[in-house]
Amino acid sequence: METVIDFIHTSRDRYISELTEYLAIPSISALPDHADDVGRCASWTAAALGRVGLENVRLIETAGNPVVYADWLNAPSAPTILFYGHYDVQPVDPLDQWTSPPFEATVREGEIYARGAVDDKGQIFMHVKAVEACLKKTGRLPVNMKFIIEGEEEIGSTHLDGFVRDRKEDLAADVLVISDSPMFDRGVPSLCYGLRGLAYFQIDLRGTSRDLHSGSFGGAVANPCFVLSQVLSKMKDRGGRVKIPGFYDDVRPLRDEEREAFARLPFNERQYRTDLGAPKLFGERDYTTLERVWARPTFEVNGLLSGFTGDGAKTVIPAVAMAKVSMRLVPDQQPDTVAELFETYLKKVTPNTVTLEVTRLHVGKPWMTEFDNPFVKAAGRAIDRGFGRTPVFNREGGSIPVVSTFQEVLGLPTVLFGVGLPDENAHAPNEKLNLSNFHNGIIASTFLYEEIGKLSG
Secondary structure, three states: OHHHHHHHHHOHHHHHHHHHHHHOOOOEOOOHHHHHHHHHHHHHHHHHHHHOOOEEEEEEOOOOOOEEEEEEOOOOOOOEEEEEEEOOEOOOOOHHHOOOOOOOOEEEOOEEEOOOOOOOHHHHHHHHHHHHHHHHHHOOOOOEEEEEEEOOHHHOOOOHHHHHHHOOOOOOOOEEEEOOOEOOEOOEOEEEEEEOEEEEEEEEEEOOOOOEEHHHHEOOEOOHHHHHHHHHHOOEOOOOOEOOOOOOOOOOOOOHHHHHHHHHOOOOHHHHHHHHOOOOOOOOOOOOHHHHHHHOOOOEEEEEEEOOOOOOOOOEEOOEEEEEEEEEEOOOOOHHHHHHHHHHHHHHHOOOOOEEEEEEEEEEOOEEOOOOOHHHHHHHHHHHHHHOOOOEEEEEOOOOOHHHHHHHHHOOOEEEOOOEOOOOOOOOOOOEEEHHHHHHHHHHHHHHHHHHHOOOO
């Protein structure tokens, strides 16, 4: 293993150069104008997997964007890792808030800035380079590996569930590894054992057939913008508790030992608030900030659109109003059940002075594992060896819906092996990846393969 680690150390500059090329591809899956870029990124990903020595590399077409597959299956007595990642990225808006162009990777103070740097191209590339180092210096891997890298994660992995079900035998493995999550904090490596799920909707209200003059028609018809505000205000009480009937029925309570473990983590609430630029933190009563973010469900308004929003004044009653809303879900909430509860309640609280259309955009199940399983323990040893510090255990407030799919369809335990940081602006302007974490993550990944290889297949 020493020669492998030496190779990684001497290849550091090359890794950054190659990652820069990867990050230059604007593979924004949410925008149709970037469809060609998404396809080009899939091809680039496949070529990168082939260059490092992985076999059976191919693009597998779906009804949407292609899935990149590759494997190395030459260790018959060893376990098999199925590695999952995504090559698509989020849109870059608002562009004027980027310090440097989002698809021209720039290194500043030990961080590489670009869209996709941490979510998820940089973390994919970490494993690609770990595989390269092992194969280059030893000619083999200590485990069997299968890679699937998809191009629709940022739009809900629309076609991945079917892909996994249709190829259940081809994707058989012993453990799923995903690097698409943050560490607990800078200098505090961690292993995530729980993710929140998601239910996401668009609400459209219409009051009239066209915008109206507010002087001529004000007082005669309902204003959909105002009605929407009233409807949304009925979703949570002043203490942050969601008012949808039945919303909390299936929420798994926090165990006392979890709350005690969270409380021991090096978390500074005042610094957290300062870093966010918030005058005061807010959330459900009787829960700490970490408990609310990791283990409690939420209702959030993600976007609003209605009426005149340009410079100056235009006195109109808008014809329509729209809101994007989402709920983060926790074990044991079922997204479809929560979606039905929400839709029923929404129809109840929306007055008949407007017409309502609600669209279920996508849903994802929450996930949690027991962190004493042998694969998670192996990952803990790998992080300790790669970063020189024993990881803490934490949950994550975000969602990776496909984790539940892999668990249900393939029966796989999951290791979330992320090296991002909470302040690296995933989905926001100035997304970045700490290059020290990236480098140590490559080393830790090689140790992960070695540690899992020691387990019986």
